[in-house]
Amino acid sequence: SQQGEEDPQALSIQEGENATMNCSYKTSINNLQWYRQNSGRGLVHLILIRSNEREKHSGRLRVTLDTSKKSSSLLITASRAADTASYFCALYNQGGKLIFGQGTELSVKP
Amino acid sequence: DTAVSQTPKYLVTQMGNDKSIKCEQNLGHDTMYWYKQDSKKFLKIMFSYNNKELIINETVPNRFSPKSPDKAHLNLHINSLELGDSAVYFCASSQGLNGGWAFFGQGTRLTVV
Numbered sequence: 001s002q003q004g005e006e007d008p009q010a011l012s013i014q015e016g017e018n019a020t021m022n023c024s025y026k027t028s029i030n031n032l033q034w035y036r037q038n039s040g041r042g043l044v045h046l047i048l049i050r051s052n053e054r055e056k057h058s059g060r061l062r063v064t065l066d067t068s069k070k071s072s073s074l075l076i077t078a079s080r081a082a083d084t085a086s087y088f089c090a091l092y093n094q095g096g097k098l099i100f101g102q103g104t105e106l107s108v109k110p
Numbered sequence: 111d112t113a114v115s116q117t118p119k120y121l122v123t124q125m126g127n128d129k130s131i132k133c134e135q136n137l138g139h140d141t142m143y144w145y146k147q148d149s150k151k152f153l154k155i156m157f158s159y160n161n162k163e164l165i166i167n168e169t170v171p172n173r174f175s176p177k178s179p180d181k182a183h184l185n186l187h188i189n190s191l192e193l194g195d196s197a198v199y200f201c202a203s204s205q206g207l208n209g210g211w212a213f214f215g216q217g218t219r220l221t222v223v
Binding site for chain 1: 114141143145150151152153154155158160165166200202204207209210211212213214215216217
């Protein structure tokens, strides 16, 4: 399968806790991207990590990439109720395709 | 200004009808995509165009025909609509084939009855 497999499919936490989502894949990639989708809206990009990078940060977001294990993780620290959304990893490969995983539904309870 | 805009936002139609969804981007991007999101939120790539040329066609039925009159527009025409076509369709664009971000439209929720 070309797409990423996300784990868990759903995650429910309390405000202030950290949320970790994982993405595993099987093909070679140029980069891996993380997106967020609020209910009823389009996707918004969060972080892009290239295949030669291991870690990237953006505010409360931290993404890691392990190409030897073909996996990536997205960590959201000190979560807020407003972080409630679906989070998707997407693989960009040599063929110019941006292929999405099935997403993780995050619910942050106040 | 909306970067990637799709119209209509909602579309309810009967089986067998033909319908079109329009997409426009004002980002100056070379690459545009159509994705289909099913009820389980799985996003499947359908088509990709680069500089008005089709580069990806992911085993989509022939009833779906994309058209790119220029780099800023990618429309999706669907013939003989079926119940299984009900989904949310997203248009997206990116700078080019260099693996950059994709910018998404708000989606078109198509319901076939």
